[in-house]
Amino acid sequence: MDCLRIRNLALEREKNGARFTLLVPDLALRPGQALGIVGQSGCGKSTLLDILALILRPGRAEEFTCALGGNGRRNLFSATDNTLASIRGRDIGYVLQSGGLLSFLSVRANILLPGKLLGLRKKTLLERMDFLTQRLGITDQLDKKPQHLSGGQRQRAAIARALIHSPGLVLADEPTAAVDRETAADIFAIFRDMAKLSGVTQVVVSHDAPLLRRFSDLTAGFSLEKTGGNSVVSTLVSPNAGEAA
Amino acid sequence: MKGARIAALALQDASHEWRLSLCMIMAIAAIASPLLLFFGLKYGTVETLRSRLLHNPSTLELLPVTDKLLNADWFARWRENPRTAFLVPHTRKLSAQADIAPAGSGAPLSRVDIQPTMPGDILLTRFNAPVPGKDECVLTDRAAALAGVKTGDAITMQVTRENARVKAAHNFTVAGVLPPRAGALPAAYILLEQLEAIEDFKDGRAVPAFGWPGSDPLAYPVFPSLLLFFPDPDKSALDPVREALLVQNTGFSFLEKLDREELAAAGLFSAGEGYRLKTSGAPADAQNIAAVRDKLRGKNLLILPEAYPQLRLDIITGPDASSGNSRDPARGCASISLKPGAAYAISDSAGNAPVEAGLPPAADSSAWASLTAAPALFEILVSETLPEKLSPTGTATGDAGKGLTAEVRAVFAGDVSGETRAVTFQALLRPAPGTPEQTALLPLALLGSLNLLEQRPLLYGPTNEKPSGGSKALLLGRRGYSGFRMYASNLESVAPLAQALEEEGIRVNTRADRIDEVLQLNKYLNLLFWVIAAASLSGGTACLLSSIYANVERKRRDLAVLRLLGVHGGALVIFPLVSGFILTLGGFALGLAIFHALSAAINFLFSASLEPGESFCLLTGFHQIAALGLAISLALLAGLAASRRAAIIDPAESLRDE
Numbered sequence: 011m012d013c014l015r016i017r018n019l020a021l022e023r024e025k026n027g028a029r030f031t032l033l034v035p036d037l038a039l040r041p042g043q044a045l046g047i048v049g050q051s052g053c054g055k056s057t058l059l060d061i062l063a064l065i066l067r068p069g070r071a072e073e074f075t076c077a078l079g080g081n082g083r084r085n086l087f088s089a090t091d092n093t094l095a096s097i098r099g100r101d102i103g104y105v106l107q108s109g110g111l112l113s114f115l116s117v118r119a120n121i122l123l124p125g126k127l128l129g130l131r132k133k134t135l136l137e138r139m140d141f142l143t144q145r146l147g148i149t150d151q152l153d154k155k156p157q158h159l160s161g162g163q164r165q166r167a168a169i170a171r172a173l174i175h176s177p178g179l180v181l182a183d184e185p186t187a188a189v190d191r192e193t194a195a196d197i198f199a200i201f202r203d204m205a206k207l208s209g210v211t212q213v214v215v216s217h218d219a220p221l222l223r224r225f226s227d228l229t230a231g232f233s234l235e236k237t238g239g240n241s242v243v244s245t246l247v248s249p250n251a252g253e254a255a
Numbered sequence: 256m257k258g259a260r261i262a263a264l265a266l267q268d269a270s271h272e273w274r275l276s277l278c279m280i281m282a283i284a285a286i287a288s289p290l291l292l293f294f295g296l297k298y299g300t301v302e303t304l305r306s307r308l309l310h311n312p313s314t315l316e317l318l319p320v321t322d323k324l325l326n327a328d329w330f331a332r333w334r335e336n337p338r339t340a341f342l343v344p345h346t347r348k349l350s351a352q353a354d355i356a357p358a359g360s361g362a363p364l365s366r367v368d369i370q371p372t373m374p375g376d377i378l379l380t381r382f383n384a385p386v387p388g389k390d391e392c393v394l395t396d397r398a399a400a401l402a403g404v405k406t407g408d409a410i411t412m413q414v415t416r417e418n419a420r421v422k423a424a425h426n427f428t429v430a431g432v433l434p435p436r437a438g439a440l441p442a443a444y445i446l447l448e449q450l451e452a453i454e455d456f457k458d459g460r461a462v463p464a465f466g467w468p469g470s471d472p473l474a475y476p477v478f479p480s481l482l483l484f485f486p487d488p489d490k491s492a493l494d495p496v497r498e499a500l501l502v503q504n505t506g507f508s509f510l511e512k513l514d515r516e517e518l519a520a521a522g523l524f525s526a527g528e529g530y531r532l533k534t535s536g537a538p539a540d541a542q543n544i545a546a547v548r549d550k551l552r553g554k555n556l557l558i559l560p561e562a563y564p565q566l567r568l569d570i571i572t573g574p575d576a577s578s579g580n581s582r583d584p585a586r587g588c589a590s591i592s593l594k595p596g597a598a599y600a601i602s603d604s605a606g607n608a609p610v611e612a613g614l615p616p617a618a619d620s621s622a623w624a625s626l627t628a629a630p631a632l633f634e635i636l637v638s639e640t641l642p643e644k645l646s647p648t649g650t651a652t653g654d655a656g657k658g659l660t661a662e663v664r665a666v667f668a669g670d671v672s673g674e675t676r677a678v679t680f681q682a683l684l685r686p687a688p689g690t691p692e693q694t695a696l697l698p699l700a701l702l703g704s705l706n707l708l709e710q711r712p713l714l715y716g717p718t719n720e721k722p723s724g725g726s727k728a729l730l731l732g733r734r735g736y737s738g739f740r741m742y743a744s745n746l747e748s749v750a751p752l753a754q755a756l757e758e759e760g761i762r763v764n765t766r767a768d769r770i771d772e773v774l775q776l777n778k779y780l781n782l783l784f785w786v787i788a789a790a791s792l793s794g795g796t797a798c799l800l801s802s803i804y805a806n807v808e809r810k811r812r813d814l815a816v817l818r819l820l821g822v823h824g825g826a827l828v829i830f831p832l833v834s835g836f837i838l839t840l841g842g843f844a845l846g847l848a849i850f851h852a853l854s855a856a857i858n859f860l861f862s863a864s865l866e867p868g869e870s871f872c873l874l875t876g877f878h879q880i881a882a883l884g885l886a887i888s889l890a891l892l893a894g895l896a897a898s899r900r901a902a903i904i905d906p907a908e909s910l911r912d913e
Contacts, residue, residue, distance in 0.1 A: 060907040065819060092823050099821015110816050114271030115264075124820050127260055155271075 012038040013078055013178055013211050014062070019071035021061060029241040032057050036248060037230075041178065044202060044212040045249060046226030048219040053232040054244040055215040059183050062213055063104055064094040076101070078178035099127055103172030103210070105182040105201075109164035111156035117167045118152040124175045135174065142170040145207075146200055162193040169201050173208060180205060182214040186221070194218065198225040257826045261817070265833035268810070276838060279802050283842020283886075286795035288849035290788055291874065291882060295854050297780045299873035304773045306869070308746070311436065312378040314770065315340065317741040317752055317763040322347075325761075326735040327712075328674055333741070336755075338748035341377045343447060344736035345370075350454035355394075355402045355443060358409035358426050365401035367394075368440060369412075370740065371447040377742050379444065384431035387445055391430040398441035399432040406431055412443070416457045423456055423467040436866075451733065461719040471718045474729035476703020477538035477710075478560040481507070481547065484518055484529025486557055492528065493554065500550045501532055506543030508535040529556070538706060560597050562702055563709050568593045568635075568695045569664040570645065570684065591644065593637070593695040595665070597702050633680060635663065636687035636696040645684070658685035667708035678705070678713040680729065704729045746770055792889070800893035803835040807897045815906035828898030832891060839890030843883055850874070 016037040023030045032054040039045055049055050060066035064086060068074060074087040078101035086094065103124070104110070111120045121143070125135040143149045146166040148159075156164055165185055172180050182201065186194030198214075202225045205212045216222045223229050228249035235243045269276045308314045325344070334342050345351070351371075354364035372379060372393070374386050384393045392410070394402070404410055406429055413424040427445065452462040461469035483501075492512070493501075501510050511531040518529055532547065539547075548558065570591045642659055664679040690696055697705070707713055712732030741763075743749045749770070753763050807814070807830075814827055854872035861871045874882075 057907075063819065065906040092825075095818070095821050095823035098819065104819050106816075110812075110819070112264075112813050112816060114268040114813075119267075127257055127820055127822060129257075 011040075011077055013041045014039040014076050015073055015083075016071065017073035019061070019068045019074055021057060021066065021068045023057070027240055029238075030054070030057075031237075031241070031243045032061075033243060033245040034058065034061075035245065037246060039179075039211050039213070039228075041211055042206065042209045044205060044214065044225065044227045046219075046222035046229040047213065047215045047231070047246075048217070048222055048229060049232040049244075050234075051217075052242075053234055054246075055232070056183055058246065059181050059213065059215050062179070063102060063181050064098045076179070078102075099124065100175065101178045103175070103177040103180040105165070105168045105172045105180065105185045107184045107187045108161070109156060109168035111164060111167055111171070113155065113157055115155075116152065117148065117154055117156060117159065120156060120167060121152075121170045121174050124171060128175055130175060138174055138176070139170065142173055142204065145204060146170050161189045162197060165189065165197050166200065169197070169204060173204055173210065176208060177210060179211045179213070182212065184216055185214065186216065186218065191218075191221075194221060195224075198222075201225070257822065258829050261822065261826050261829040262833045264817075265830045266837060268813070268830075269834060269837050276841070279838045280841035280845055282798055282802065283795070283839055284845035284849060286791055286798065287843050287846030287882075287886060288853075290791050291846055291850040292853055292872065293787060294784055294878065294882075295850060295872040295874045296857070297784050298875075298878065299854075299858075299870045301773065301777045301780060302873060303865070303869045303871060304776070307436075308766070308770060308773055310381060312381050312742050313438070314746065314766045315377075315743045315749060317743065317749065317756065317765050319738050319756075319761050319763050321760075321762045322737045323761055324735040324737060325739065326674070329735070330739070336752070338744055338752050339741060340744040341375050341740075341742045343371050343373050343376065343740050345738035345740055346450055346454040347737050350457045351450060352414075353443070353453065354413045354415075355398065355410045356413075357402060357404050358411045362403065364413060365398070365441060367398045367401070368442040369450050369453060370442050370444045371450045372444040373447050376444070378437060378740075379431070379433070382433050382437045384433050384437075384444075387427075387430045389446060389449070390425070390427055391445070392427040393431040393433060393444040394429055395433050395438045395440065395442045396435045397439060398443055399429070401441050404429050414453050414456055416459060421468075423462070423465065425465045425467075463717075463719055469719075471720050471728070472731040473718070474704035474707050474713050474731055475540060476700050477540050477706050478534075478544070478703055479538045479563055479706065479709070480531055480533040480561045481539070481544065482513070482518070482529060482531055482559040482561060483547075483551070483556050484513070484559070485555065493530075493556070497550070497554065498530075501530075501547060505532075505546040505550065506534060506537075506539045507532045507547065509533040531561075538709065541703075560699060560703065562595045562597070562697075563667065563706055565668050566595055566705060566708065567666050567668070568595050568697075569666060570637075570641070570695070571662040571664055571679075591641070594693055595702055595705065596694050596696050597699055633663075633682040633701045634658075634698065635682045635684055635701075636690050637684050638690045638692045638694070639686040639688060640692065642684060642686050658683050660684070665705040665708060665713075667705075669709075676708045676712050678708065678715055678729065678732075680715040681727070701729075707731070710734070792885075796889050796893060799835065799839065799890055800896055802838070803831055803890075803893050803897040804900060806834055807831045807900050811904055814901050814904050818904065818906040824902035827901050827904075828895075831897040831901050832894035835890040835894030835897070836887060839886050840883075843886045847879065847882075 014037070016034050018036075019034040021032045023032075030052075047055050047058065057066065061068055068087065071087045075083045075085050076097070077083045078097065081101075084093075084097070086097070089097070111117070112123070115123065118139070121139050122135055125138070140149075143152060146169060148163055148166045148170065151159055151163055151167065156167065159167065165188075168185070172182075185201065186197050189197065198221055201212070201214070212226075214222060214226065219229070230249040231247050232244045233247055235245070237243050330342060330344055333339055348368075351369040353367060353369050355367050356362045356364045372386055376386050379386055379393055385391075387393050392412070394404070394410075399405060402410055408429045409426050410429060411424050411426050413422060415422045427443075452465060452467075455472075456462050456465075456467045456469060459469050460472050461467060492498075498510055502508055509532070511533065513529050513531055515528060534543075544558070544560070551558070570593060637658075645659065645661060660681055661684050662679055663682045663684075664677055666675060666677045668675050684695075687696065704713070711734040714730045714732045715727055716730050718726055718728050718730075741752070743752050749765050750767055753765050753767070756763050810830070814830060817827060817830075818824070854870070854874075857872045858865065858870050865871065
């Protein structure tokens with residue numbers, strides 16, 4: 011069963027007089043599948059990720075549903091803000107470009123935060139954190155503040171935070187944008203391993219198409235079409251199988 | 256749960272960015288501390304002034320500025336007034352001065368005012384001084400300094416009269432010394448009765464209790480009217496010139512012609528026609544009667560003085576043994592009321608008594624000559640049956656025919672004022688043939704003296720002057736007091752009491768103007784405070800609002816991350832609210848600490864002008880809690896405004912900053 015299903019979804023945005031329309035004709039992801047999204051700047055990668063992260067509502071959608079966390083299929087298009095926030099907190103993990111860690115919390119507190127916000131048992135959380143941080147190799151960084159970590163370490167900590175509460179879907183927005191290629195490959199590998207290990211569906215956005223293809227089951231891109239002076243329509247092209255598949 | 260977690264995150268954020276937090280805290284303290292200090296100064300100063308006014312009895316004092324004779328009933332009535340806290344009579348001011356010096360020192364004398372006191376004197380108790388007992392005094396600070404004495408020392412108090420030709424002294428023990436705030440004048444507080452003794456001495460009277468010499472205040476006879484009648488039934492009238500002379504320079508104002516029937520109604524059955532000579536206002540004294548007698552010389556007109564109709568005599572004896580009951584159960588006594596009359600025997604030239612009463616004959620001249628004498632035992636003529644009625648309980652002196660001694664109470668029941676005065680004395684009741692049943696015939700001197708009850712109290716007590724020293728006589732009682740020292744029960748009672756006294760014709764001085772000044776000062780300072788507070792609070796609110804709002808803006812990315820982690824907008828508003836609360840609490844605490852340090856310094860600097868327990872700069876616990884409540888309310892208000900921004904943060908926008 012698909013854990014995420016989108017059909018004919020559209021989002022229109024207008025900024026500084028320029029109109030941008032994102033169209034997703036069809037997208038379906040199964041549990042544990044890794045989708046890599048590539049594309050040039052301004053094609054709507056991050057916008058798609060925000061829609062998937064439920065922090066942007068599409069303008070229309072024939073179908074925009076998910077089946078995460080064993081709660082059955084839920085209509086995300088018509089869900090209330092609070093429901094979306096609840097799904098976001100419980101079933102989705104998010105890795106931002108530079109980690110998105112809270113600077114006033116230690117790495118440990120950052121990693122534990124999603125679990126604590128969900129009210130998960132402390133023991134379970136600590137065991138899960140030990141497992142993740144050992145696998146991510148940041149066990150000795152836990153007491154540090156994020157600003158005292160390297161870019162790679164921050165991303166590892168962000169991955170641990172995204173996975174601490176065992177979400178069904180993990181989204182990563184340019185997770186390797188701020189690190190060198192070697193570290194990027196390392197991060198992708200760890201991310202991929204950890205996701206596979208947890209059986210979590212991944213959606214990763216990146217400029218680095220070769221790297222993304224290496225570590226994704228599916229890859230998808232966008233086709234851009236200028237429909238007027240300042241109007242652009244970006245359509246998600248149906249995913250193809252990646253090298254990892 | 257989520258809310259508590261967000262609050263904890265806000266705390267961790269404030270702690271993490273402690274430098275910024277400290278700056279905010281100091282900014283808030285910079286607003287709070289001057290406000291607290293200003294309010295503390297306003298409250299402390301006004302409260303100190305108010306407290307001094309409230310606790311200084313002189314604020315509650317009402318001092319008469321006009322002399323008016325006030326009797327015991329007046330004082331009793333005003334003491335019952337709930338607005339009156341303390342009231343003590345005062346003698347004439349001129350009589351209330353004395354010279355004091357340490358006892359036996361020979362040191363120069365210092366002139367002090369003597370103030371009367373009695374138990375309950377709030378001036379003394381307020382300043383922790385005892386109410387002096389007999390032969391004790393409490394001095395003001397100035398008086399003690401002048402005399403060079405302290406509590407426990409003995410002083411000699413000297414009083415003089417007749418231009419200091421007559422001096423007398425008495426020793427007092429200093430029971431206490433009042434602080435300077437109790438009064439700047441040199442004064443000594445002594446018991447009222449001892450001040451009365453000083454006044455008596457200054458009035459020329461003896462004061463046996465102090466061994467001071469002087470005269471006895473013997474009661475003297477006065478009469479409101481005289482009956483003038485011709486013993487010769489054929490004579491009926493004086494010539495008009497003589498009639499006119501009787502009301503000129505005699506003390507009498509009215510002459511009323513009486514026929515036989517009218518004289519008979521007055522008890523003179525065998526007389527010819529006559530007159531009633533009446534006074535208006537003050538009754539006639541012996542001198543007035545002498546003037547009348549002089550003007551009637553050679554007219555063969557007899558004079559019979561009259562008593563006030565309100566005067567009665569109660570003959571009181573022991574328990575009524577004959578009936579086994581008592582007619583006056585409270586005292587176990589029997590009493591019979593009689594109308595007093597003059598036991599004045601008149602005889603005509605033939606030696607026949609023209610008066611139906613059949614009194615023992617006595618010379619006209621000798622009866623009037625004894626008018627001022629004070630007999631040791633008054634002899635009262637009563638009906639022949641009266642001693643028998645009283646004899647079972649009376650004490651016979653010799654044979655029963657000579658009468659018995661009894662306690663006699665003369666009562667004057669005022670018909671206008673309702674005031675009743677009485678004096679009780681010992682008298683010999685002697686039955687006399689012809690005396691009417693309900694009448695007691697008194698010697699002229701006694702009847703006239705009892706007439707004085709209309710004007711003033713009388714006492715029956717021992718005399719001091721020789722040759723009658725030690726024997727009892729009717730003495731003049733105190734008519735009243737010319738002043739008083741009164742204290743209202745509280746500030747609010749001062750004005751109503753003053754008004755009520757003025758309605759009785761007694762003008763008083765109060766400190767109402769001072770009370771009003773403090774209340775006005777409080778009002779103006781309040782106004783000033785609120786103007787400054789309003790300006791500061793608006794500035795403070797703007798500062799707080801902008802700081803918290805800026806904090807939200809600064810934390811936009813973090814708040815967006817929290818939204819990404821599933822925190823919805825409703826829970827997210829807790830973050831700025833808690834931030835504002837923490838910063839305000841810190842700022843207020845710092846401001847309060849600064850206030851306490853500065854107020855301690857101010858109070859220390861002015862400590863010389865403050866009494867224990869007083870502060871120029873003061874905030875009560877209630878004020879501090881109220882100020883904290885206000886600050887937190889403002890912080891929450893500012894936090895709420897800022898939290899609106901937090902609630903509408905678009906994570907998609909904020910996270911793009913990444």
